[in-house]
Amino acid sequence: AADAATNSAMIGAGGALLSSDRRLKKNIKRIGTHVLGIGLYTWDYLWGQPFSGVMADEVEQVMPEAIVMHPSGFKMVNYTMLGLM
Numbered sequence: 001a002a003d004a005a006t007n008s009a010m011i012g013a014g015g016a017l018l019s020s021d022r023r024l025k026k027n028i029k030r031i032g033t034h035v036l037g038i039g040l041y042t043w044d045y046l047w048g049q050p051f052s053g054v055m056a057d058e059v060e061q062v063m064p065e066a067i068v069m070h071p072s073g074f075k076m077v078n079y080t081m082l083g084l085m
């Protein structure tokens with residue numbers, strides 16, 4: 001189920017991993033552009049938590065090595081690799 005547990009943030013030697021799968025988000029608004037040409041957004045997670053960052057599907061197109069599949073089947077982004085953490 002898409003819930004707060006799915007939004008696990010994992011920080012370790014590999015960097016900061018955050019759930020960035022578009023399927024977990026609502027009220028998505030583009031607020032800018034990352035240097036890689038992908039969008040920067042604000043959104044609310046389905047469980048109501050506001051956040052800002054990137055969309056995993058866009059990151060996967062330009063830097064697939066920054067994507068990690070969570071055991072839930074949702075994609076996570078290594079924000080450290082994008083210079084965002």
